[in-house]
Amino acid sequence: MNSFELVTKLRTFLPTEAVLHETEDLRPYECDGLSAYRQTPMIVALPQTENEVAEILRICHAAKIPVVARGAGTGLSGGALPHAEGVLLSLAKLKRILDVDPAARTARVQPGVRNLAISEAAVPYGLYYAPDPSSQIACSIGGNVAENSGGVHCLKYGLTVHNILKLRVVTIDGKILEIGGEGMDSPGYDLLALMTGSEGMLGVVTEVTVKLTPRPEKAQVVMAAFDDIRKAGDAVANVIGAGIIPAGMEMMDKITTHAVEEYVHAGYNLDAAAILLCESDGAVEEVAEEIQRINEIMNKSGAAEIRTSHDEAERLRFWAGRKAAFPAAGRVSPDYYCMDGTIPRKRLANVLSGIEALSAEYGLRCMNVFHAGDGNLHPLILYDANRPGELELTEEFGAKILQMCIEAGGTITGEHGVGIEKINQMCSQFKTKELETFHAVKAAFDPDGLLNPGKAVPTLRRCAEHGAMHVHRGEEKFAELPRF
Amino acid sequence: MIDPRPSDIIDHFADIIRAAAGHKSPLRIRSGGSKDFYGSRIAGQKDCRILDATAYAGIVDYEPTELVVTVRAGTLLTELEMELRKHDQMLAFEPPHFGSAATLGGCVATGLSGPRRAFAGAVRDFVLGVRMLDGRGDDLSFGGQVMKNVAGYDVSRLMTGSMGTLGLLLEVSLKVLPLPAMEMTLRMSMKEAEAISKMNLWAGKPLPVSATCFCNDELTFRLSGAEPAVRAAHAKLGGEEIVEGVSFWESVREQTHAFFQSQKSLWRLSIKSTTPPLSLPGKQLIEWGGALRWYASDADVDAKAVRGGAANAGGHATLFRSPDLCATVFHPLAPEVMKIHQRLKEKFDPMGILNPGRMYPEL
Ligand SMILES: Cc1cc2nc3c(=O)[nH]c(=O)nc-3n(C[C@H](O)[C@H](O)[C@H](O)COP(=O)(O)OP(=O)(O)OC[C@H]3O[C@@H](n4cnc5c(N)ncnc54)[C@H](O)[C@@H]3O)c2cc1C
Numbered sequence: 001m002n003s004f005e006l007v008t009k010l011r012t013f014l015p016t017e018a019v020l021h022e023t024e025d026l027r028p029y030e031c032d033g034l035s036a037y038r039q040t041p042m043i044v045a046l047p048q049t050e051n052e053v054a055e056i057l058r059i060c061h062a063a064k065i066p067v068v069a070r071g072a073g074t075g076l077s078g079g080a081l082p083h084a085e086g087v088l089l090s091l092a093k094l095k096r097i098l099d100v101d102p103a104a105r106t107a108r109v110q111p112g113v114r115n116l117a118i119s120e121a122a123v124p125y126g127l128y129y130a131p132d133p134s135s136q137i138a139c140s141i142g143g144n145v146a147e148n149s150g151g152v153h154c155l156k157y158g159l160t161v162h163n164i165l166k167l168r169v170v171t172i173d174g175k176i177l178e179i180g181g182e183g184m185d186s187p188g189y190d191l192l193a194l195m196t197g198s199e200g201m202l203g204v205v206t207e208v209t210v211k212l213t214p215r216p217e218k219a220q221v222v223m224a225a226f227d228d229i230r231k232a233g234d235a236v237a238n239v240i241g242a243g244i245i246p247a248g249m250e251m252m253d254k255i256t257t258h259a260v261e262e263y264v265h266a267g268y269n270l271d272a273a274a275i276l277l278c279e280s281d282g283a284v285e286e287v288a289e290e291i292q293r294i295n296e297i298m299n300k301s302g303a304a305e306i307r308t309s310h311d312e313a314e315r316l317r318f319w320a321g322r323k324a325a326f327p328a329a330g331r332v333s334p335d336y337y338c339m340d341g342t343i344p345r346k347r348l349a350n351v352l353s354g355i356e357a358l359s360a361e362y363g364l365r366c367m368n369v370f371h372a373g374d375g376n377l378h379p380l381i382l383y384d385a386n387r388p389g390e391l392e393l394t395e396e397f398g399a400k401i402l403q404m405c406i407e408a409g410g411t412i413t414g415e416h417g418v419g420i421e422k423i424n425q426m427c428s429q430f431k432t433k434e435l436e437t438f439h440a441v442k443a444a445f446d447p448d449g450l451l452n453p454g455k456a457v458p459t460l461r462r463c464a465e466h467g468a469m470h471v472h473r474g475e476e477k478f479a480e481l482p483r484f
Numbered sequence: 485m486i487d488p489r490p491s492d493i494i495d496h497f498a499d500i501i502r503a504a505a506g507h508k509s510p511l512r513i514r515s516g517g518s519k520d521f522y523g524s525r526i527a528g529q530k531d532c533r534i535l536d537a538t539a540y541a542g543i544v545d546y547e548p549t550e551l552v553v554t555v556r557a558g559t560l561l562t563e564l565e566m567e568l569r570k571h572d573q574m575l576a577f578e579p580p581h582f583g584s585a586a587t588l589g590g591c592v593a594t595g596l597s598g599p600r601r602a603f604a605g606a607v608r609d610f611v612l613g614v615r616m617l618d619g620r621g622d623d624l625s626f627g628g629q630v631m632k633n634v635a636g637y638d639v640s641r642l643m644t645g646s647m648g649t650l651g652l653l654l655e656v657s658l659k660v661l662p663l664p665a666m667e668m669t670l671r672m673s674m675k676e677a678e679a680i681s682k683m684n685l686w687a688g689k690p691l692p693v694s695a696t697c698f699c700n701d702e703l704t705f706r707l708s709g710a711e712p713a714v715r716a717a718h719a720k721l722g723g724e725e726i727v728e729g730v731s732f733w734e735s736v737r738e739q740t741h742a743f744f745q746s747q748k749s750l751w752r753l754s755i756k757s758t759t760p761p762l763s764l765p766g767k768q769l770i771e772w773g774g775a776l777r778w779y780a781s782d783a784d785v786d787a788k789a790v791r792g793g794a795a796n797a798g799g800h801a802t803l804f805r806s807p808d809l810c811a812t813v814f815h816p817l818a819p820e821v822m823k824i825h826q827r828l829k830e831k832f833d834p835m836g837i838l839n840p841g842r843m844y845p846e847l
Contacts, residue, residue: 102688104684104756177818177820181754185606194638214691215690240548444828
């Protein structure tokens with residue numbers, strides 16, 4: 001089926017404006033948050049109902065046309081990068097909150113609903129949706145499920161996988177699956193977990209039932225400045241060793257602190273090698289006690305300066321810098337590249353000094369923000385795409401950081417997904433037989449490999465070639481091969 | 485006798501699996517046998533070879549300040565819990581043992597969680613990674629030892645609760661949590677409907693409730709956390725303090741509580757927490773803030789009615805214990821969902837030799 005035939009067929013049940021095929025209409029969809037990769041799709045389809053989604057998939061399945069699902073397009077690993085010969089299936093128009101059940105603390109929503117909109121709808125009941133990615137104003141719950149997104153509060157409140165109960169999923173052949181349930185578990189295999197973080201490879205999510213969490217009575221944050229990254233790392237271990245699970249525990253290095261301070265004026269200590277933000281939430285009495293203990297631990301761990309937020313405005317100001325780290329990177333540099341490795345926390349100091357050495361070697365600055373409580377590191381490599389060769393250097397630098405994360409016993413991606421971006425590093429993290437298992441899981445849902453082809457799991461052939469590249473130390477041996 | 489090297493034990497397991505695959509003869513994976521009663525009978529169970537998985541035991545790695553422990557599947561649950569307690573930590577899903585021989589492998593494979601589940605999460609919520617042998621005897625690792633990891637599909641959680649039908653668990657990495665500084669068990673009298681709405685009301689408030697149990701017109705609940713928070717919540721909620729709280733929750737978790745004694749069949753209904761009282765002949769005990777209803781009956785029970793009731797309440801019913809060894813245990817799956825299950829089973833265990841039928845006849 002060619003593009004014209006497909007457009008005609010889709011327009012038999014979709015309004016004209018819901019099927020895009022003119023180049024200028026396709027442009028806005030050519031990339032997600034990882035803008036270094038761009039590709040216009042053959043067609044963009046914008047369904048409004050689950051039935052329309054199923055019909056689109058049935059048609060594509062019959063004609064063997066690839067389909068890439070897209071939520072809000074904020075993904076940072078190229079997961080929603082279109083396929084040149086495929087349909088980009090936007091879920092943006094499925095954006096209704098179907099039901100909020102305050103007694104059962106659940107909300108049933110369509111996949112295009114924004115993360116923050118769920119919490120806003122739950123405000124009247126004193127509830128909220130706990131996972132809070134920094135992109136929560138924009139990103140969709142469907143995308144959150146596909147990436148198993150987290151936020152600064154996920155050490156205590158969990159990731160997406162811990163906060164959803166049920167999904168409706170359309171498989172590539174147009175069949176509808178109900179996965180999970182309204183109780184706390186469901187019979188059979190844990191397909192809910194399998195779908196979460198599956199990057200649009202197994203099915204298209206058309207409805208999500210999320211858990212809602214009671215809003216804590218109070219939240220307070222301690223900001224501690226350290227003259228040595230190692231001391232800050234130890235402070236994190238000491239807090240956890242004392243039996244405290246903070247509501248949030250974030251670290252920023254010096255170059256980040258400088259970049260954000262200029263932007264948000266949070267009053268950060270600019271001499272510090274690292275700043276820790278450690279939040280406590282819960283009942284008033286509980287927070288008072290915990291904050292006092294956190295203060296003592298920071299002190300004993302050698303903090304050079306400790307400040308505790310006195311009111312909500314100050315708490316938000318302390319957080320403002322951390323939340324603005326990405327835009328701040330965008331201000332101090334024309335482009336930045338965000339990495340997402342996770343490491344066992346005790347390896348932090350080593351990995352950071354490794355990153356520093358690489359930064360010198362490549363002549364590229366790197367800001368480090370760190371979900372310190374759960375070991376998720378976001379180095380932001382600053383570069384200028386207009387300088388010839390700098391993007392390639394940046395990617396090489398990034399790949400080496402990920403290699404370091406694997407060697408430290410960690411993983412190449414904590415929450416942003418593999419997409420196309422980290423597809424080569426998957427070959428380093430997993431053995432052939434493990435990759436084969438992933439392909440088998442994919443085939444159980446999508447035997448023809450039509451959903452998001454080329455993403456998340458590399459072909460074995462690709463790994464063989466990537467392995468060869470490694471031996472030749474950075475010289476791209478198969479430079480002529482497409483990247484995905 | 486010198487202990488065999490860990491890698492030799494794995495090789496031995498892999499040999500057994502490969503041989504069984506070669507002959508297409510089923511294996512029954514078993515460790516402590518504490519959960520032999522749970523699940524359906526394996527097709528041809530009498531002649532089925534048992535793969536005893538207890539030999540691969542021991543804690544591989546434990547970093548209290550990383551909140552992560554990596555454990556061989558044959559490790560006794562009691563041993564693991566004792567080690568964690570030394571560092572004031574715990575398995576927050578409070579797993580039932582059902583006998584002193586219970587191992588971590590059985591705990592993860594059955595996916596069963598105890599009283600704290602509704603408030604802290606289930607086994608699957610704490611599983612970070614697994615090492616396993618699949619039905620070909622291949623040694624595979626998924627997930628890892630870190631809290632956040634989205635590289636590859638979440639096979640670790642897929643393995644959790646799969647009743648040994650997809651592979652033999654070798655090692656599991658788990659997130660652990662600190663023991664609460666204080667726990668207090670309280671009790672008040674009320675009717676079932678009132679208890680259900682009360683439990684749900686509390687769950688919607690920022691209160692440190694960590695377990696609930698309604699039985700015989702009494703609501704027993706536990707508060708856990710920092711002392712000031714527990715005291716403040718007690719003042720808010722009321723209730724009479726029960727001194728033998730620890731043994732009470734243990735009796736609920738281990739089903740030694742009087743409710744669970746001498747019944748013909750025991751059903752487990754996992755449903756929407758706000759479901760009003762279910763009218764079923766016999767007696768019920770309610771946990772998990774209303775989301776878990778144990779239903780025991782001396783008389784013959786109409787399984788269809790129980791399953792229908794659970795499905796209407798947004799959930800499912802499991803025949804947890806029954807004298808009828810041939811009865812269907814797990815809630816039937818929708819045909820499209822079963823199809824996915826069968827395909828997964830085929831990929832992980834192409835010869836269908838691992839615990840065939842323990843979950844569903846088709847798997
Ligand atoms: C400034 C910024 C800050 C960020 N901060 C965080 C953070 O703190 N934590 C974090 O985890 N992430 C963060 N992200 C990454 C991103 O926001 C998340 O990955 C988010 O979940 C993506 O949602 P989306 O709707 O934009 O998905 P998209 O980018 O549209 O898609 C992402 C993937 O999901 C698939 N997909 C989308 N919808 C569906 C569906 N309905 N069914 C099946 N598959 C689907 C796509 O095919 C693609 O593979 C950040 C991004 C930016 C730009």
